[in-house]
Amino acid sequence: MSSVAVFEELRAFVRERDWAQFHTTENLAKSIAIEAAELLECFQWNADGDPADIRDELADVLTYCLLLADKLGVDPYEIVLSKLAKTRQKYPVERAKGRSTKYDAL
Amino acid sequence: MSSVAVFEELRAFVRERDWAQFHTTENLAKSIAIEAAELLECFQWNADGDPADIRDELADVLTYCLLLADKLGVDPYEIVLSKLAKTRQKYPVERAKGRSTKYDAL
Amino acid sequence: MSSVAVFEELRAFVRERDWAQFHTTENLAKSIAIEAAELLECFQWNADGDPADIRDELADVLTYCLLLADKLGVDPYEIVLSKLAKTRQKYPVERAKGRSTKYDAL
Amino acid sequence: MSSVAVFEELRAFVRERDWAQFHTTENLAKSIAIEAAELLECFQWNADGDPADIRDELADVLTYCLLLADKLGVDPYEIVLSKLAKTRQKYPVERAKGRSTKYDAL
Numbered sequence: 001m002s003s004v005a006v007f008e009e010l011r012a013f014v015r016e017r018d019w020a021q022f023h024t025t026e027n028l029a030k031s032i033a034i035e036a037a038e039l040l041e042c043f044q045w046n047a048d049g050d051p052a053d054i055r056d057e058l059a060d061v062l063t064y065c066l067l068l069a070d071k072l073g074v075d076p077y078e079i080v081l082s083k084l085a086k087t088r089q090k091y092p093v094e095r096a097k098g099r100s101t102k103y104d105a106l
Numbered sequence: 107m108s109s110v111a112v113f114e115e116l117r118a119f120v121r122e123r124d125w126a127q128f129h130t131t132e133n134l135a136k137s138i139a140i141e142a143a144e145l146l147e148c149f150q151w152n153a154d155g156d157p158a159d160i161r162d163e164l165a166d167v168l169t170y171c172l173l174l175a176d177k178l179g180v181d182p183y184e185i186v187l188s189k190l191a192k193t194r195q196k197y198p199v200e201r202a203k204g205r206s207t208k209y210d211a212l
Numbered sequence: 213m214s215s216v217a218v219f220e221e222l223r224a225f226v227r228e229r230d231w232a233q234f235h236t237t238e239n240l241a242k243s244i245a246i247e248a249a250e251l252l253e254c255f256q257w258n259a260d261g262d263p264a265d266i267r268d269e270l271a272d273v274l275t276y277c278l279l280l281a282d283k284l285g286v287d288p289y290e291i292v293l294s295k296l297a298k299t300r301q302k303y304p305v306e307r308a309k310g311r312s313t314k315y316d317a318l
Numbered sequence: 319m320s321s322v323a324v325f326e327e328l329r330a331f332v333r334e335r336d337w338a339q340f341h342t343t344e345n346l347a348k349s350i351a352i353e354a355a356e357l358l359e360c361f362q363w364n365a366d367g368d369p370a371d372i373r374d375e376l377a378d379v380l381t382y383c384l385l386l387a388d389k390l391g392v393d394p395y396e397i398v399l400s401k402l403a404k405t406r407q408k409y410p411v412e413r414a415k416g417r418s419t420k421y422d423a424l
Contacts, residue, residue: 001108006183013190017197018204022363025160026149029142030362032167033245036135036142037355043132044348045312045340051178054131058174059189061138062182065168072161076168076182077112083165084119091123098124100257128257136256139351143249150242151234151418206363214319218395225402229409230416237372238361241354244379248347248354255344263390266343270386271401273350274394277380284373288380288394289324295377296331303335310336 003077007070010063028068035060109183113176116169134174141166215289219282222275240280247272321395325388328381346386353378 042049148155360367
């Protein structure tokens with residue numbers, strides 16, 4: 001599935017409800033943080049959450065991420081791959097292999 | 107672009123660094139929340155953030171979302187559309203139109 | 213130490229820098245979420261963080277919490293105890309003992 | 319009110335419910351981030367939240383902060399003042415006055 005089809009669905013959903021007025025970049029960023037915390041809540045007291053709950057909460061985080069991507073005029077997968085190229089340089093295999101150390105302490 | 111291509115790139119990146127050991131669902135959920143807050147930081151003191159910074163931070167949130175989606179064996183766009191169907195029912199057009207009220211107070 | 217002394221120190225710090233203009237309740241709420249994620253980062257890849265880092269990041273979360281409490285005109289410890297009274301009722305000992313279940317599923 | 323009195327109340331509340339087993343530093347850090355997002359939710363779609371809701375959500379963030387402080391064996395107000403001394407040096411009045419710029423860009 002391409003981002004075009006998903007964007008079309010999301011735009012129709014928003015348009016029908018006249019919600020574009022609420023979707024400033026700032027409000028979308030707040031919403032992503034709020035939904036990310038609901039996803040984290042699946043793991044609040046244990047390392048394993050319920051798979052159906054995790055999937056649902058992940059979908060909410062992704063939904064706001066896509067709304068923000070659409071507003072910025074970017075393709076979600078393209079910015080991921082573009083950022084990955086930078087991250088490859090920050091974490092060279094020979095230094096980062098098998099270690100969770102942050103790049104500035106590698 | 108399909109999720110298959112992005113997943114392949116992300117898997118190669120992780121495999122080369124032997125990082126799968128760190129990517130438990132819980133750690134990925136924590137990472138999504140951490141990156142979501144870095145995105146929010148673009149708007150900490152004002153309503154408008156720098157577009158290049160926003161795109162970069164959004165890419166980081168999305169990257170961990172995709173890693174978690176891959177771990178759950180789900181397609182990112184598919185779970186967004188599937189959740190959207192539920193949200194349409196929680197927020198019927200006739201009641202939700204033009205209002206940012208939460209569904210349980212509509 | 214009472215909240216009066218801490219509030220006085222924080223107010224002087226803010227006044228000297230002319231920062232009250234940035235401290236809307238919304239911006240303080242964003243700041244608390246941002247600092248909470250930095251605290252969480254101490255535990256991103258493992259269950260044990262560095263104690264000195266944890267203390268420093270906790271101090272940052274608390275600082276913004278106190279700035280918000282001062283703005284709301286409330287005493288931090290008093291609202292904690294006042295909320296605790298409500299929580300005692302939501303989680304009666306006989307049902308909540310030894311369980312991390314959320315109140316609406318108890 | 320001193321932290322001693324609040325700590326005593328919180329400890330009794332936790333002890334009665336046998337909840338200390340859930341309160342690892344990591345779980346408390348996750349809980350702080352989760353509650354911080356609920357506070358942020360008061361401002362999801364607008365700059366002004368309901369004062370009673372804000373106070374309640376702030377109390378929840380503070381409660382987990384105090385539980386973590388007690389676990390670390392530190393006084394909440396003392397670590398705030400101790401961190402403030404460092405922050406004064408990172409943000410000298412003559413450079414930071416009236417500006418929300420981050421210290422590394424001042």
